[in-house]
Amino acid sequence: MSFDYDLFVIGGGSGGVRAARVAAQEGVKVALAEEDRYGGTCVIRGCVPKKLMVFASEYAGMVEDAQAYGWDIQAGSFSWDAFKGKLHAELDRLEGIYRNILKNNGVESFDQRAKLADAHTVELADGTRKTAKHILIATGGWPTVPEFPGAELAITSNEIFHLDALPESILIVGGGYIASEFAGIMNGLGVKTTQFYRGAQILRGFDEEARNVVAEGMAEAGVDLQLNTNVTEMRAEGGKIRVFDTHGKEHLFDKVMYATGRAPNADNLGLEDIGVARGGNGAIVVDAYSQTAVPSVFAVGDVTDRVNLTPVAIREGMAFVETVFKGNPTSPDHDLIPTAIFTQPEMGTVGLSEEEAAAQEAIEVYSTSFKPMQQAFAGRAQKVLMKLVVSKANRRVLGCHIVAPGAGEMIQLAGIAVKMGATKEDFDRTVAVHPTMSEELVTLKTPVRAT
Secondary structure (H helix, E strand, C coil), rough: CCCCCEEEEEEHHHHEEEEHHHHHHCCCEEEEECCCCCCCCHHHHHHHHHHHHHHHHHHHHHHHHHHHHHCCCCCCCCCCHHHHHHHHHHHHHHHHHHHHHHHHHHEEEEECEEEEEEECEEEEECCCEEEEEEECCCCEEEECCCCCCHHHHHHHCHHCCCCCCCCEEEECCCCHHHHHHHHHHHCEEEEEEEEECCCCCCCCCCCCHHHHHHHHHHHHHHEEECCCCEEEEEEEEECEEEEEECCCEEECCCCEEEEEEEEEEECCCCCCHHHCCCCCHHHHHHHHCCCCCCCCCCEEEHHCCCCCCCHHHHHHHHHHHHHHCCCCCCCCCCCCCEEEEECCEEEEECCCHHHHHHCCCCCCEEEEEEHHHHHHHHHCCCEEEEEEEEEECCCCCCCCCEEEHHHHHHHHHHHHHHHHHCCCCHHCCCCCCCCHHHHHCCCCCCCEEEE
């Protein structure tokens, strides 16, 4: 049977575009459909604009530091309009790059929604049908807001980049990295910021000592962090939002942003009709090679809800091409993925938390907490944490956790060592780069505790 395409990709985000490009470079005929903007969550409404907002929010503190270092400079006011204009121009530029990547590699693009009609047929929104030997779903995820009275008054991370003006006050609901990052951003931009989290501590699932240092730093910087607290009801009130919490208290905010979860973007794609299985949260169920229950249909990225990170979606897309078009069955490696959380203070982590490691085997914990030189001199230092979790049996470093300015940059390099199976003695043999914060990782001599 002949098909219109060898591969049809649904979704123009990081995973879908990478798979389409790499497959096309193998000489196969590829098409891609995207109903919204090319670049997906990461480029358009996630990592990229978020990191630019983090940068913008950190300048107020830098001015204070500069004054402490002898510079006669004064902070002016922050212009949201000026920043937003540049931000959206940059996102437009990046979207253009994504479109050109596809065009320059001979991928045919359709700017409309697509769904599956059968195992080898895609139906576009205008009714056109296209056939393909293989179909790859890379439709990502979408933020969700739970149901409660007044839920429709909330915004999500999708809308935060498009605010007409910065609010005077904001409530951010959630304790994950998206909620915690935006609490730091809005606080840094001068917005009176409150964060509610229903649990005992933010950043659940990360190393407990590290998340405690992050939470302390956020509170110190001015975020009103209210733990064991949730919203029961919201009401519009004269252009503001009245919020009722689980402790019976009432609050008034200009904006309320929910960052309590994301759901796989897999509804109304025709999956159930053709036998593609979905998990309890709606994720597309795939095997180790990203293949669904229908052999011609594959899925990568957040829509599969495996590890919801942009570089992981890209790796999954490349592994898919290796498997299907290069005759080299490749399973994406989800083990020991380094990651950064751009909270303020920033956190970088790779491997097991102390709690996870201790549940598996006997460990030693090496950690140190101190005030970094640059900020300490300026008199506004937040604590830095450098931590290694080490196996007693084989001395391998099972986890590395950093809370510090530039932690994301540091953890990328520490991640190489941990991925290679470095031992504590390998770290010890490495000469310190002085004076730096990260030198502490190779000068930790005595465990602070063991299990």
